[in-house]
Amino acid sequence: MLRNELIAYIDTLLNTQQFKDYAPNGLQVEGGMEVNKILCAVTASRAAIEKAIEIQADTLLVHHGMFWKNEPPCIVGWKKQRIFKLLHNNINLLAYHLPLDAQPEIGNNAQLAQKLGFSVETFCEEQGLLAICFSEKNQTLENLCQTIAKELNRTPLVIGNPNKIIQKLAICTGGGQGFFQAACNLDADAFITGEASEAQFHLARETETAFIATGHHATERYGIQALAQKISQTFAVECVFFDEDNPI
Numbered sequence: 187m188l189r190n191e192l193i194a195y196i197d198t199l200l201n202t203q204q205f206k207d208y209a210p211n212g213l214q215v216e217g218g219m220e221v222n223k224i225l226c227a228v229t230a231s232r233a234a235i236e237k238a239i240e241i242q243a244d245t246l247l248v249h250h251g252m253f254w255k256n257e258p259p260c261i262v263g264w265k266k267q268r269i270f271k272l273l274h275n276n277i278n279l280l281a282y283h284l285p286l287d288a289q290p291e292i293g294n295n296a297q298l299a300q301k302l303g304f305s306v307e308t309f310c311e312e313q314g315l316l317a318i319c320f321s322e323k324n325q326t327l328e329n330l331c332q333t334i335a336k337e338l339n340r341t342p343l344v345i346g347n348p349n350k351i352i353q354k355l356a357i358c359t360g361g362g363q364g365f366f367q368a369a370c371n372l373d374a375d376a377f378i379t380g381e382a383s384e385a386q387f388h389l390a391r392e393t394e395t396a397f398i399a400t401g402h403h404a405t406e407r408y409g410i411q412a413l414a415q416k417i418s419q420t421f422a423v424e425c426v427f428f429d430e431d432n433p434i
């Protein structure tokens with residue numbers, strides 16, 4: 187298929203134009219005009235680019251691309267290496283950040299909720315980045331953490347009473363710890379994100395909302411795979427997922 191056709195499809199699916207983001211969404215590095223084989227990954231790391239070259243993918247599709255706001259703009263060091271490898275092998279780099287977190291069906295938050303057996307009721311806060319989910323099951327915080335450990339293959343960092351019943355769960359994947367106060371304000375029983383900062387420990391102790399951090403990479407592996415699956419179901423394009431197993 188044509189690269190521009192793929193980009194138009196993704197833009198519609200993810201409502202890309204509606205988002206204010208810290209990095210450009212869409213084509214970040216231009217390769218060939220035809221797309222036949224896609225490698226999808228969480229991050230456009232050197233390892234992901236090398237994998238794309240190895241499997242002869244013409245396109246690398248990621249959640250974390252390059253060219254972040256406030257990053258030094260010069261193409262030197264590791265950034266030069268990545269871009270050189272992409273250009274030298276004529277590989278397109280397509281990146282979708284916040285639009286892929288928030289998408290109500292295939293987005294990171296929706297996919298993680300589904301994996302943990304919760305259904306999303308609303309998407310709230312800034313740009314719909316906080317998902318409020320429910321489960322009828324009378325599971326405790328300890329039960330939920332066991333499910334997380336099993337599904338995500340990560341031992342979560344948990345601050346809260348292990349016997350607390352979790353029915354209302356707030357989710358913001360990745361570096362979403364800044365949304366913890368919003369989750370407390372909404373009376374969520376627990377909040378799941380990828381990363382933690384010092385302040386969340388105290389907030390979790392002093393409110394009724396438990397705090398769970400279970401990996402930025404681990405919580406954001408599912409959106410990009412769901413997007414790739416949609417693409418391969420809709421078009422004659424092969425998609426392969428590369429999991430770098432980043433512990434952070």
Ligand SMILES: [Zn+2]
Binds near residue numbers: 359402
């Ligand atoms: Zn992220």
